[in-house]
Amino acid sequence: MKLIVSVKRVIDYNIKVRVKADNTGVDLANVKMALNPFCEIAVEEAIRLKEAGVASEVVVVSIGPTAVQEQLRTALALGADRAIHVETDELPEPLNVAKLLAKVIEAEQPGLVILGKQSIDSDNNQVGQMLAALAGRPQGTFASEVKVEGGKVLVTREVDGGLRTLSLDLPAIVTTDLRLNEPRYAKLPDIMKAKRKPLDVKTPADLGVELKQHITQLKVETPAQREAGIKVDSVDALIDKLKNEAKVI
Amino acid sequence: MxxxxxxxxxxxxxxxxxxxxxxxxxxxxxxxxxxxxxxxxxxxxxxxxxxxxxxxxxxxxxxxxxxxxxxxxxxxxxxxxxxxxxxLERMTQIESIDCVSGTMTVQAGAPLQSVQEAADQAEMQFNLDLGARGSCTIGGNIATNAGGIRVIRYGMMRDLVLGVEAVLADGTVVNSMNTMLKNNAGYDLKQLFIGSEGTLGIVTRAVLKLHPQLTATNTALVACEDFNSLTGLLQHARKSLGGELCAFEVMWSSYYSLLTTESNRHTPPISSDAPYYVLIESLGAEQKESHERFEKAIESAFEKGLLIDAVLASSDHQREKLWAIREDVEGLAHLLAPRFAFDISLPILEMDKYVRKLQSAVSQRWKNAKVIVFGHLGDGNLHVSVATGDASDETREAVESLVYEPLKLMGGSVSAEHGIGLKKRKYLNLSRTPAEIALMQTLKIALDPRGLLNRNKVLPDILA
The missing domain is CATH 3.30.43.10 (Uridine Diphospho-n-acetylenolpyruvylglucosamine Reductase, domain 2)
Incomplete structure (x- = not known):
């Protein structure tokens, strides 16, 4: 069975982001970038399925400018077999991503597609679901356990107050939650090998998709700064402040 | 009173x-x-x-x-x-930052981490860093001339302090708050208070040296087959990283396997059967350029046979997990308790022989004893833990002499970065000559004639 994993290049989640002065977005100049953590988990799960003999090939896909090839190489170093880079100038909105991925799936015919449930930069949590609709395949979102058995994929989902397990007919779409697995480190010999693994570059036109913009980002702001606390010198002063300034009693 | x-x-x-x-x-x-x-x-x-x-x-x-x-x-x-x-817990103010001169003026009770964060805010960097960053203070860092994990690139605390204000035993305030890189007007008095462990004065304020903020970190954990590869790798890293090398932290296999496979405290990123592991980190200005240089340096080390296996952190989270193995001093203390811990320095080329001899001497005397070693190899500094199963004074003394005695011959030091305090007082003479100790005592008498500051610490008793 062939697996497709889609990955996104995002700002490293440990880095403190800075909003551009004109509020048009986050400053990405010379900022450390990494695989989106949920995508990294998706890659890890695919590699484990391959190591377990369930999958025969893992194809990793990313959409964006040339720089996303860095993350594709990371995924190849982690154990993916080949990569597809769909080159676009900017990062397209979720519907466009889903349409491009649907075309890739049409061409590749994978048994299972694994995606991160959302990317930590835009926090949309939309692509997996849109892709399932466009490709007409069943979806298991927020997976905390994935098992492939007898032509089905069993997906355990973390829901409020418990677990819920679904059985999906293959081919299917699965999106990963944080607790699915602990991604491995890229080993040096594999990093070196990854440089020679095949990486195909395609354009949206090659896939027959016209990118349409439906969403415009108006502004990005930092959270409001919390004012520093003050010390009061008596209980009476405290009650007075709570009553008349904070108006909570 | x-x-x-x-x-x-x-x-x-x-x-x-x-x-x-x-x-x-x-x-x-x-x-x-x-x-x-x-x-x-x-x-x-x-x-x-x-x-x-x-x-x-x-x-x-x-x-x-x-x-x-x-x-x-x-x-x-x-x-x-x-x-x-x-x-000094109430004296925690960060008074001013000057990004052009690269200086920060602080009160001595400011915790190291708050100083690092204030520098970050100003898009600068304060380059002393050690595991205790959240609790230790700038005054303590100065008094002990703290080292830590970036010494190989930026030096010890002494190299990061431009000026000091101190209160002497009689209450005199010595204001030596120099802010300039160069100042050769007479004696450099701040040096008296750096590393003298509070025995000559109480540091109250300081002018610290800041560097421009560099954000491109690259981290790898590598395994080496023998000690020669380890030293070869150090030379290779210094040269090929072109000054960007900022950590070269070695863990002997005893340390690495204890904290990973033996205790399950950390998942081993690479298998635990190599004799040496090194955490290598570079710090540069440009993400892409720095990353490419780092990857190339590690790859060429692999091709030259200087390392047998390596993992590269692909995110800051992975970087933190690699460092967590090296910085898990709490785990070490917990797993080995009771243990005796040492902080020694010695010529790098003597290290392997020294550790082997120590291991055999210790195991000859205590059959099931453990000798666990890690350290800042590039700085010539090893942290050695010996656990014999008991913590009696008698055992302590026996272990201390096994650890310290050989250092004298090879020109090593009984304290690389932790200082002397109470603990190593009687071994000061192994690392300092009688003339050096006499001069230290002269200074002590001159600055603290009544012997009020950190009594009975660092120096041997002064003979009247």
Whole structure:
């Protein structure tokens, strides 16, 4: 069975982001970038399925400018077999991503597609679901356990107050939650090998998709700064402040 | 002491003189968690108050012990019931930052981490870094000339301090708050207070040296087959990273396997059967360029056979997990308890022979004893833990002489970065000549004639 994993290049989640002065977005100049953590988990799960003999090939896909090839190489170093880079100038909105991925799936015919449930930069949590609709395949979102058995994929989902397990007919779409697995480190010999693994570059036109913009980002702001606390010198002063300034009693 | 404390209360306020249970409920030593036994704890708010307090103590012949973050490892913060503790916990202000000159002026009680964060905010970097960053203070870092994990690139605390203000035993304030890189007007007095462990004066404020903020970190954990590859790798990293090398932390297999496979505290990123592991980190200006240089350096080391396996952190989260293995001192203490811990320096080329000899000497004497070694190889500094199963004074002395004696011959030091404190006092003569120790004593008498500051620490007793 062939697996497709889609990955996104995002700002490293440990880095403190800075909003551009004109509020048009986050400053990405010379900022450390990494695989989106949920995508990294998706890659890890695919590699484990391959190591377990369930999958025969893992194809990793990313959409964006040339720089996303860095993350594709990371995924190849982690154990993916080949990569597809769909080159676009900017990062397209979720519907466009889903349409491009649907075309890739049409061409590749994978048994299972694994995606991160959302990317930590835009926090949309939309692509997996849109892709399932466009490709007409069943979806298991927020997976905390994935098992492939007898032509089905069993997906355990973390829901409020418990677990819920679904059985999906293959081919299917699965999106990963944080607790699915602990991604491995890229080993040096594999990093070196990854440089020679095949990486195909395609354009949206090659896939027959016209990118349409439906969403415009108006502004990005930092959270409001919390004012520093003050010390009061008596209980009476405290009650007075709570009553008349904070108006909570 | 009570009359004196009443006068001190008038200076700092009664809520800033702690007595009785308030003193006993604090610990005096990070490792042993012993309660603080001092007569009282005095918490001045600024240099002026401390100066007045010290003038009163001088008059009353009252001995004092200075407390910062209490993360020291040589029992330098221990105080007896006839001593007062001066705690700088209220003196935590970051007074100013000058990005052009690259300086920051702070009060000595400021925790290291808050200084690092203030520098970050100003898009600068303060380059002392060690595991205790959240608790240790700048004053303590100065008093002990702290080292840590970036010494290979930026030097020890001494290299990061431009100016110091200190209060002497009699309350005199010595303002040596130089802010310039160059100042050869007479003696460089700040050096007296750096690394003298509070025995010559109490550091109250400092001018620190900042560097431009670099954000491109690259981290790898590598395994080496033998000691020659390890030293070869150090040379290779220095050269091929072109000055971007900022950490070269070696873990002997005994350390690595104890904290990974043997204890399950950390998942081993690479298999645990190699004799040496190194955490290598570079720090550069440009993400892409720096990453490419780093990857190339590691790859060429692999091709030259200097390392047999490696993992590269692909995110900051992975970087933190790699560092967590190296910085898990708590795990080490917990797994080995009771243990004796040492911080020695010696010529890099002698290290392997030294460790092997120590291991065989220890296991000859205590059959199931463990010798666990890690350290800042590039700095010539090893941290050695010996666990024999008991913590008696007799065993301690026997272990100490096995660890320290060979150092004298090879020109090593009984303390690379932790200092002497109470713990290593009697071994000072293994690393310093009689003339050096005599000159230290001359300085001590000149600055603290009544012997009030950190009594009985660092130096051997002065013969009258």
């Amino acid at each position: 009570n009359i004196l404390l009443d006068s001190i209360e008038k200076v700092v306020g009664s809520q800033n003189v702690l007595r009785g249970e308030d003193v006993r409920s604090r610990t005096a030593d990070w490792m042993t968690k012993e309660p603080c036994l001092a007569g009282a704890i005095v918490r001045p708010a600024n240099t002026e108050q401390l100066s007045e307090v010290m003038a009163l103590c001088y008059e009353a012949n009252q001995a004092v012990v200075t407390h910062g973050g209490l993360t020291g490892l040589v029992r330098g913060g221990m105080a007896s019931s006839d001593e007062l503790v001066i705690s």
